Amino acid sequence: MPQTLRPLIAANWKMHGGLSWTSKPSDFEAIYPSSERRHLDVLICPPATLLASMNDGVFLGGQDCHAAVSGAHTGDVSAEMLKDAGATYVIVGHSERRAGGDTDEDVHAKAEAAKRAGLIPIICVGETESQRDAGQAEHVVSEQIKASVPDIANYVIAYEPVWAIGTGKTATPDDVDEMHNAIRAQVGPDVQLLYGGSVKPANAESLLALKNVNGALIGGAGLEMESLAAIARAAPK
Numbered sequence: 001m002p003q004t005l006r007p008l009i010a011a012n013w014k015m016h017g018g019l020s021w022t023s024k025p026s027d028f029e030a031i032y033p034s035s036e037r038r039h040l041d042v043l044i045c046p047p048a049t050l051l052a053s054m055n056d057g058v059f060l061g062g063q064d065c066h067a068a069v070s071g072a073h074t075g076d077v078s079a080e081m082l083k084d085a086g087a088t089y090v091i092v093g094h095s096e097r098r099a100g101g102d103t104d105e106d107v108h109a110k111a112e113a114a115k116r117a118g119l120i121p122i123i124c125v126g127e128t129e130s131q132r133d134a135g136q137a138e139h140v141v142s143e144q145i146k147a148s149v150p151d152i153a154n155y156v157i158a159y160e161p162v163w164a165i166g167t168g169k170t171a172t173p174d175d176v177d178e179m180h181n182a183i184r185a186q187v188g189p190d191v192q193l194l195y196g197g198s199v200k201p202a203n204a205e206s207l208l209a210l211k212n213v214n215g216a217l218i219g220g221a222g223l224e225m226e227s228l229a230a231i232a233r234a235a236p237k
């Protein structure tokens with residue numbers, strides 16, 4: 001891993017959590033103190049309702065944003081609102097949003113909105129199981145990157161094969177290595193590349209050891225601070 005690319009261990013809480021929830025980022029500090037993790041960054045992306053109530057020594061992010069600054073968009077949240085509530089990052093183009101209708105063009109516009117607001121977009125890409133079975137995985141991901149990534153300097157790519165999300169099926173280290181090497185060749189040396197899809201404490205070390213894996217985007221295993229910390233501890237120093 002080039003020296004400049006710090007590991008980023010990111011939890012996407014999806015639609016889980018509330019103000020009285022027992023899992024709190026402040027507990028993360030007690031389990032894995034920042035003094036012991038100066039070599040990496042930890043990010044939690046809670047539901048937008050919780051962002052402003054959290055300020056606990058980890059980076060915070062949104063899970064999606066609208067492309068506009070404000071306006072008549074019922075139910076949406078702008079990148080500026082996420083920034084205002086304490087976010088540093090925002091996930092865009094998650095497959096669960098793409099399944100809900102987000103196109104590559106939408107993702108491109110959302111990533112530009114993130115930059116406009118001073119947030120770092122985490123741009124998600126990944127193939128479906130049938131695309132992988134058809135030998136199309138690298139092509140699909142490369143086309144998603146071409147169409148979804150705007151001309152901005154500071155962004156993160158998260159490779160999340162759709163078939164590995166929430167299924168317990170993790171891509172093998174060889175599959176992840178091959179895909180991340182292809183993405184690295186496409187985006188250059190400066191972009192952090194995260195792997196996501198059933199990352200757990202038990203498989204984190206083998207995935208995070210890969211040369212072009214600079215961190216993880218974690219769903220289920222990121223809801224508990226103990227398991228998130230165990231994954232973070234598996235990142236190379």
Ligand SMILES: O=C(CO)COP(=O)(O)O
Nearest residue numbers: 012165166197198219220
């Ligand atoms: O979608 C994901 C993170 O954004 C991955 O979810 P799981 O870790 O639950 O498979």
